[in-house]
Amino acid sequence: MDYLGDLDPDDPRTPSQQIANKLRAAILTRKVQPGEKLPSQNELAKRYGIARETVKAALRILDHERLIVSRQGSGAYVRAQTERPVGLRPHIEGAFERAHVSVDFAGFTGETLYNTLAEILDKVRAGRLTPESLTLRVLISDTTAPLVLPCRVDTQADDPAVRKRSDRITRRSIDSLIDAVSELEDLGLIRSASVIVRVHRLAPLFKLYVLNNEEAFFGFYPVIKHTVRIDGDSVDICDVMGKDATLFHYSVGNDETSNSPQFVEQARAWFESVWNSVASEYQP
Numbered sequence: 001m002d003y004l005g006d007l008d009p010d011d012p013r014t015p016s017q018q019i020a021n022k023l024r025a026a027i028l029t030r031k032v033q034p035g036e037k038l039p040s041q042n043e044l045a046k047r048y049g050i051a052r053e054t055v056k057a058a059l060r061i062l063d064h065e066r067l068i069v070s071r072q073g074s075g076a077y078v079r080a081q082t083e084r085p086v087g088l089r090p091h092i093e094g095a096f097e098r099a100h101v102s103v104d105f106a107g108f109t110g111e112t113l114y115n116t117l118a119e120i121l122d123k124v125r126a127g128r129l130t131p132e133s134l135t136l137r138v139l140i141s142d143t144t145a146p147l148v149l150p151c152r153v154d155t156q157a158d159d160p161a162v163r164k165r166s167d168r169i170t171r172r173s174i175d176s177l178i179d180a181v182s183e184l185e186d187l188g189l190i191r192s193a194s195v196i197v198r199v200h201r202l203a204p205l206f207k208l209y210v211l212n213n214e215e216a217f218f219g220f221y222p223v224i225k226h227t228v229r230i231d232g233d234s235v236d237i238c239d240v241m242g243k244d245a246t247l248f249h250y251s252v253g254n255d256e257t258s259n260s261p262q263f264v265e266q267a268r269a270w271f272e273s274v275w276n277s278v279a280s281e282y283q284p
Contacts, residue, residue, distance in 0.1 A: 004039075007048055015050055016057035021090070023058065027067050027078050028094030028215075034251075038068065038076045065090075088209065088217055088247055093120050095211040099132045102212055104271050106139040108204035108221065109170040110197075112242040113138065114177045121180050124189055133192040136181060138174065139275055140282075142199035143167035149203060153225055153236040161230045162237055175284060197282035200274060204240050207247075208267055214252045216267040219245035 004022045007015055026032045039047070044055045059076055062068045068076045095101055105113050123129045141147060143166040146158040150166060178195045185193040209217040221240035228235055250260040250267070 004047065014054075014057075015048065016054050016061070019044065019048065019055065019058035020061040023062055024065070024067060024090050025094045025097055027062075028091050029097050032078050034078050036078050037074075038078065040075055089116055089120070091215060091217070091249065092116060092209075092211060093123070093129070095215070096120055096124070096129045096131055098212060100212075101131045101133065102135045102137075102210075104137045104139070104210040104268075105208070106271055106274070107207035108141050108240055108242060109143065109166060110138055110140050110173040110177065111169055112207070112245075114173040114180075117177065118180065121184065124184055125187070127189075131190060134181065134184075134190050134194070136177075136193075136195045137271075137275065138177075138195065138197040138282075139271065139279055140170065140174070140197065140199055141166075141204045142201050142280075143170045145201050147201065147203060149223065150237050150239040153238055156238070162235065165228065165230055171284070174282065178284075198275060198279035199282050200279045202274070202278070207242060207245055208271065209247075210264070210268055210271060213268060214264065216250045216264045217247045218250070218263075218267065219247040221245050 004019075004026065007018050011018055013021070023032075023038065032038060038059075041052050041055045041059070044050075044058075045052045048054075059068065059070065062076075063070060067079060069079050070076045092103070095103070103117075107113060120129065124131065143163060145163075147163070148158075150162050151157055152159050152162060174197055178197075181190075181193050181195050184190045204221060206218065206220045209215075211217075221242060222244050223238055224241050224244070225236060225238055228237055228239075250263040252261045252264050
């Protein structure tokens, strides 16, 4: 159980939350393999000097996230299949515990990508995560060009003002991400770091993350009608909502009865095909 580390008395999170985080990281980084049994409740309670109820609370968190399955009289095991809705950030944090990190992202503006990575990059800055290298490739829609979505509700047509709003969101997110990653390299906190961004004119229908070429997270963008402020006026638009996309998790580490390894392979192949064909360099 050396991979679990010790509890941090200065961490504001409860002992059960800290233990859940440590076990989650061990699962996501494959220190504990799919199908492998976790340490018993008694072993964890003795390891940390806590009550079994605290351990049970930690395991309930992982069970709710569908990372483990408990078997009566046998213990808790890492799930072999995880093609279910998941929270993304813990998985990315687990990926950042490796020495060399790669993240491929395909989506619309990159807003949720930046929001997801911001806290993790802060942990790198604070020395709590220490990757040696980071390669981030971002494949997003060209918000300077006419697109099917977003559009005005009344005309169902491209509108330069609506497009300008999307472009503003894109530039704010992408430029902030580039600055945050570059700063970590400039400070010597990451030996080698790069953010490469390309754009395309395909309709934004889904988002995709590929972590360390081993895990994929995929979710469709729901199209929602809502009202936004553009040049001081209220405008009804049909928009794609990245924050509302439900992500499903696929991993090459799943067993041979799962389709996950094939999905990860095809997701990587799709990303490379668009990246190397119709995508062009992002212009800051």
